[in-house]
Amino acid sequence: MLRVWAGKRPVGLLDRHGAHGATFVYDEKAQPGDAISLTMPVRTASWDHAFGIHPIFEMNLPEGALRAELNRRFAKATGRFSDLDLLGVVGRSQIGRLRFTAPDSDLDENVPLQSVDEILRARRGGELYDYLVAKFAVHSGLSGxxxxxxxxxEEDVSAPRKSDSVKGATHIVKFWDKDEYAELAANEFFCLEAARRIGLQVPGFSLADDGSALIVERFDLRPEGTYNGFEDFCVLNGVGSDRKYEGGYEARLFKRTREFVGGAGRSKALHDLFKLFVLNCAIQNGDAHAKNFALLYDLPTGAAALAPVYDLITTTAYLPADKMALTLNGTTAWPSAQKLTQLGQTRADVSLKQINEMFEQIADTLAELAPAVRTYFADRSPEIGERILAAWSSGVSFSLGRTRSWSQGASVQPEEVTEDNETDGPGCR
Structure with missing residues (x-):
C-alpha cells in the first residue's frame, strides 16, 4: 500500500486489488483541487483498475535499462517487483505533482546534488552513465x-534553482547507445533547437562537450520548489504506456486537447499542438507517440496548457523506412501538405493563411540549421548528419510542400542554446 501525495498534501491510498489490479481511494478530507488526475476527480467511491496500476500512476515508471537496474537492485530483496513495488521505489521523485510514500511515512524529497558542468564537460568519460545511474536511479521516476x-x-543555473526549498530533481540527463542510435543526444539537441526557433515552448537544454549526454531542465518545477501537474496523452486517453502506439492523432491528441483545455487557452493549445505535429512530420520523428505529448497545469481545477516540447528526434536517420507512431486518416504514412492542411483546419481551427505561414517558417528554420548540423557531425559521424539532413529535406518537401537549399544558413553552437530558452506556460521558465 502507498500513500499518494498531490503537491505536499496527502490525498489518498493506493493498494493492490484482486489478483492483478489496483485500487485508489481519496481521503475523506480531499478537496476538488487535490484530484490526482484530470481523468480521476475526487469522489467517495474508489477508483479501481483491473490490471496493473492506473495510467496516472504508471505514467512515470522507468523503462528499459533504468528499470532493469532497479529490478536488479530490489527484486531479490522483495521476492517480487511489480509496477506497484517499482512505484514505491521511485515514488518520492517523479515528473509532475504526485509523490508516493509508505502509508506512515512523511514526504521528504532530498535528491543528491550533482554538478551539471561536470556532465557537460564530460569529466568522467565513459564512466558517466554508470556513475549517474548508481547515484540517481532511485530518484528517477520518469518513463522512456x-x-x-x-x-x-548544484549550480545556480537559473533563478528558480536558487531557492533553498528546491530539494527535488531539477534536470533530466539523457544518454544514448552508440551501437544502436549513434549521436542520439545531438540529434535531439538540433530538433529541440528547431522547435525553439519556431516559437514553441522548449525547456532549457544543453549538449555535453563529447555529445554523450543531453541535459534538459525540468519545466514542471516552480520557483518555490513545488511542481505543476503533468499528464501525458496516454493518461488523458485512459490507457497504459503499452498502448502508446495505438489509435489516431485526430482523437488521441486533438480531440483530447479540446476536452481537457478549456476557455481562452484552448485556441493556443490547439495551434501549438498542430505546429508541433507539423514539425514532427518535417523532421520525420516516427516516435511521436501518445506519451510524448502532455498537458501541464497548476491545479486540476484550473487552466491546462500544452506542455513544452520534449523527446523530439529524427528517427529516420536510423530507421529509413520508419513511419508515424500513430495514424492520421487511418494510415501511419507520412502525410502530404494537403493532409496536414486538412488536419489543421478541421481539428485545430487553424486558418489556411496561418498554416502556410507555419509551413514556411518551419522550412526556413530547418534550412537555416542545416549548416550547423553538417558542421557538428563532420568530425563525429558525418553519415548520421547527412541522414538527418536528408530526412529533413524529404519531410519539408513532401509534408510541407516546400523546397529549400540545405547548404547555407545561420550557425549555432551547442553551448549557445540555453540562454534564451524562456517560456511563459504554467510552471515554465
Whole structure:
C-alpha cells in the first residue's frame, strides 16, 4: 500500500486489488483541487483498475535499462517487483505533482546534488552513465526506453534553482547507445533547437562537450520548489504506456486537447499542438507517440496548457523506412501538405493563411540549421548528419510542400542554446 501525495498534501491510498489490479481511494478530507488526475476527480467511491496500476500512476515508471537496474537492485530483496513495488521505489521523485510514500511515512524529497558542468564537460568519460545511474536511479521516476536519470543540479543555473526549498530533481540527463542510435543526444539537441526557433515552448537544454549526454531542465518545477501537474496523452486517453502506439492523432491528441483545455487557452493549445505535429512530420520523428505529448497545469481545477516540447528526434536517420507512431486518416504514412492542411483546419481551427505561414517558417528554420548540423557531425559521424539532413529535406518537401537549399544558413553552437530558452506556460521558465 502507498500513500499518494498531490503537491505536499496527502490525498489518498493506493493498494493492490484482486489478483492483478489496483485500487485508489481519496481521503475523506480531499478537496476538488487535490484530484490526482484530470481523468480521476475526487469522489467517495474508489477508483479501481483491473490490471496493473492506473495510467496516472504508471505514467512515470522507468523503462528499459533504468528499470532493469532497479529490478536488479530490489527484486531479490522483495521476492517480487511489480509496477506497484517499482512505484514505491521511485515514488518520492517523479515528473509532475504526485509523490508516493509508505502509508506512515512523511514526504521528504532530498535528491543528491550533482554538478551539471561536470556532465557537460564530460569529466568522467565513459564512466558517466554508470556513475549517474548508481547515484540517481532511485530518484528517477520518469518513463522512456532511452537511458536517462534525474539529478539535482548544484549550480545556480537559473533563478528558480536558487531557492533553498528546491530539494527535488531539477534536470533530466539523457544518454544514448552508440551501437544502436549513434549521436542520439545531438540529434535531439538540433530538433529541440528547431522547435525553439519556431516559437514553441522548449525547456532549457544543453549538449555535453563529447555529445554523450543531453541535459534538459525540468519545466514542471516552480520557483518555490513545488511542481505543476503533468499528464501525458496516454493518461488523458485512459490507457497504459503499452498502448502508446495505438489509435489516431485526430482523437488521441486533438480531440483530447479540446476536452481537457478549456476557455481562452484552448485556441493556443490547439495551434501549438498542430505546429508541433507539423514539425514532427518535417523532421520525420516516427516516435511521436501518445506519451510524448502532455498537458501541464497548476491545479486540476484550473487552466491546462500544452506542455513544452520534449523527446523530439529524427528517427529516420536510423530507421529509413520508419513511419508515424500513430495514424492520421487511418494510415501511419507520412502525410502530404494537403493532409496536414486538412488536419489543421478541421481539428485545430487553424486558418489556411496561418498554416502556410507555419509551413514556411518551419522550412526556413530547418534550412537555416542545416549548416550547423553538417558542421557538428563532420568530425563525429558525418553519415548520421547527412541522414538527418536528408530526412529533413524529404519531410519539408513532401509534408510541407516546400523546397529549400540545405547548404547555407545561420550557425549555432551547442553551448549557445540555453540562454534564451524562456517560456511563459504554467510552471515554465
Amino acid at each position: 526506453v532511452q537511458p536517462k536519470v534525474m539529478i539535482r543540479g
